[in-house]
Amino acid sequence: MTESPISVFERLVDAGPSTATRPTLDTACVLGGSIAGLLAARVLADHARRVVIVERDEVGTEGRSRAGVPQDQQVHSLLPAGRLWIERWLPGFTQEAQDLGAVLASPEQALTCFDGHPQAPGGAHALLGASRPFLESRLRARVLALSNVSTVRSRATGLLYRNDAVSAVRHTTGHGEEVLETDFVVDAMGRSSRLSEWVHSDGYDKPRLERLPSGINYASALFERSTQAEDLPVACSLVVYSPPYPAGGTGVAAVNAIEDDKWLALLVGFGEDRPGASVEDFRAVCEELPPIYREAARGASAREVVTYRQADSRRRGFTGLGRFPARLVSVGDAVASFNPVYGQGMSSAALHASCLSEFLQGDPQLDRQAGEFFQLQEVVVDAAWAVSAGGDAVRLDTENGVEVPEEVRQQRWALQQVIGATVVDGSIAKAFNNVSFMLRHPLTLADPLLLERAVAANQTALTGGATP
Numbered sequence: 001m002t003e004s005p006i007s008v009f010e011r012l013v014d015a016g017p018s019t020a021t022r023p024t025l026d027t028a029c030v031l032g033g034s035i036a037g038l039l040a041a042r043v044l045a046d047h048a049r050r051v052v053i054v055e056r057d058e059v060g061t062e063g064r065s066r067a068g069v070p071q072d073q074q075v076h077s078l079l080p081a082g083r084l085w086i087e088r089w090l091p092g093f094t095q096e097a098q099d100l101g102a103v104l105a106s107p108e109q110a111l112t113c114f115d116g117h118p119q120a121p122g123g124a125h126a127l128l129g130a131s132r133p134f135l136e137s138r139l140r141a142r143v144l145a146l147s148n149v150s151t152v153r154s155r156a157t158g159l160l161y162r163n164d165a166v167s168a169v170r171h172t173t174g175h176g177e178e179v180l181e182t183d184f185v186v187d188a189m190g191r192s193s194r195l196s197e198w199v200h201s202d203g204y205d206k207p208r209l210e211r212l213p214s215g216i217n218y219a220s221a222l223f224e225r226s227t228q229a230e231d232l233p234v235a236c237s238l239v240v241y242s243p244p245y246p247a248g249g250t251g252v253a254a255v256n257a258i259e260d261d262k263w264l265a266l267l268v269g270f271g272e273d274r275p276g277a278s279v280e281d282f283r284a285v286c287e288e289l290p291p292i293y294r295e296a297a298r299g300a301s302a303r304e305v306v307t308y309r310q311a312d313s314r315r316r317g318f319t320g321l322g323r324f325p326a327r328l329v330s331v332g333d334a335v336a337s338f339n340p341v342y343g344q345g346m347s348s349a350a351l352h353a354s355c356l357s358e359f360l361q362g363d364p365q366l367d368r369q370a371g372e373f374f375q376l377q378e379v380v381v382d383a384a385w386a387v388s389a390g391g392d393a394v395r396l397d398t399e400n401g402v403e404v405p406e407e408v409r410q411q412r413w414a415l416q417q418v419i420g421a422t423v424v425d426g427s428i429a430k431a432f433n434n435v436s437f438m439l440r441h442p443l444t445l446a447d448p449l450l451l452e453r454a455v456a457a458n459q460t461a462l463t464g465g466a467t468p
């Protein structure tokens with residue numbers, strides 16, 4: 001019997017490190033040393049004699065912003081699935097981050113609102129507040145502390161093959177091209193990875209590229225925080241407005257207490273709406289949001305507002321390719337990069353690493369294309385895509401007046417019932433959060449009993465009664 005996506009997904013979320021004692025690979029090479037590359041390197045360290053990360057930027061463990069990750073000054077929320085998985089693979093990660101100033105917001109310190117209504121308490125997940133460079137630097141410190149993992153500053157430029165399997169990576173350090181012999185390659189070169197073009201020009205099939213317009217405008221601002229994290233009534237918050245509500249058309253706003261006694265705050269607009277491009281504009285919008293946004297934005301500004309526009313969500317399809325090199329996989333944004341407001345990227349990268357671990361522990365046929373890996377990964381990508389692209393499709397269809405088929409209309413109505421009920425019913429908030437935190441598969445929300453409860457909760461709320 002074929003395993004359901006729900007069960008595959010849960011297995012991957014719960015996966016732990018390998019118990020294998022003998023490496024099956026000699027040299028494994030990871031292209032790109034950001035979040036996805038570092039997590040893949042952690043997995044490979046259990047299976048290879050040595051792991052070499054090829055990263056074109058100068059990277060250290062200081063947590064600085066860098067050119068290769070242009071989004072890194074924007075608010076980044078690490079979902080509970082991503083944090084749990086990192087913790088399982090790098091035990092003590094959360095405590096170390098806290099010791100260096102990151103803020104672990106308790107469930108009581110997390111505020112989520114839909115159209116001005118706070119979500120009912122829904123589950124006991126703590127959320128780690130930190131900047132993206134800080135998270136990456138802490139991961140790097142832990143992964144490079146493994147005795148068999150090292151990093152080379154160089155730009156990967158292509159692959160070499162033997163018997164239709166990758167056998168070496170070409171890379172350039174600026175002093176000419178070098179060749180690194182390897183017996184397994186992981187592409188973690190992010191959204192703009194050139195891997196598809198490389199393999200295609202080498203005579204292999206090109207993975208299918210799918211794009212969905214998202215037209216997202218981010219603006220993140222950094223403010224000084226004078227209140228200690230443990231004394232904050234709210235240390236992390238997400239608010240969503242549909243349609244966009246306050247000044248400048250804010251669709252989503254977020255604020256996180258982070259390291260160095262700072263608040264990192266975010267305003268998001270869609271299409272032509274670009275809220276908060278200057279500190280003054282930013283503060284003006286925050287005045288109209290829940291009190292914690294006002295409080296954060298009244299702190300001294302610690303840098304100019306940084307904006308970022310993302311035109312589309314993208315995914316590349318690696319399953320069902322007729323001809324594709326063996327000993328080669330792709331992870332993280334190189335495979336799929338979503339509408340960032342759903343905060344799925346880093347947790348997806350963690351789950352891709354989990355797929356890699358399961359693949360390598362399963363006695364894989366390394367001289368054939370890594371079909372089993374790509375099938376597992378597709379379950380994770382489909383799940384994240386359903387949440388991100390599903391939400392965008394509703395917004396775009398509504399904006400463009402698109403008539404959708406009856407079946408789609410009913411699915412969207414059902415999801416609206418569930419989302420609506422999260423503000424009045426804690427058990428529905430918990431089911432919804434488990435999906436949005438990537439702990440459970442989105443199909444778990446398609447449960448008729450959950451829908452029945454959501455409809456009843458919404459009706460009770462409308463008539464002013466209490467939810468059973």
Ligand SMILES: Cc1cc2nc3c(=O)[nH]c(=O)nc-3n(C[C@H](O)[C@H](O)[C@H](O)COP(=O)(O)OP(=O)(O)OC[C@H]3O[C@@H](n4cnc5c(N)ncnc54)[C@H](O)[C@@H]3O)c2cc1C
Nearest residue numbers: 032034035036056068071076077156190332333340345346
């Ligand atoms: C505006 C915005 C906000 C986001 N917010 C969130 C959030 O709240 N939560 C969340 O989980 N995710 C978020 N994401 C997604 C998140 O940034 C990524 O998913 C995450 O960084 C993992 O990406 P990655 O490691 O796959 O790729 P990247 O972080 O893009 O890194 C790719 C790496 O590859 C290197 N590289 C590229 N080409 C080469 C080459 N030829 N040779 C060697 N090295 C190379 C680059 O220098 C870089 O280090 C957001 C994204 C955006 C755009």
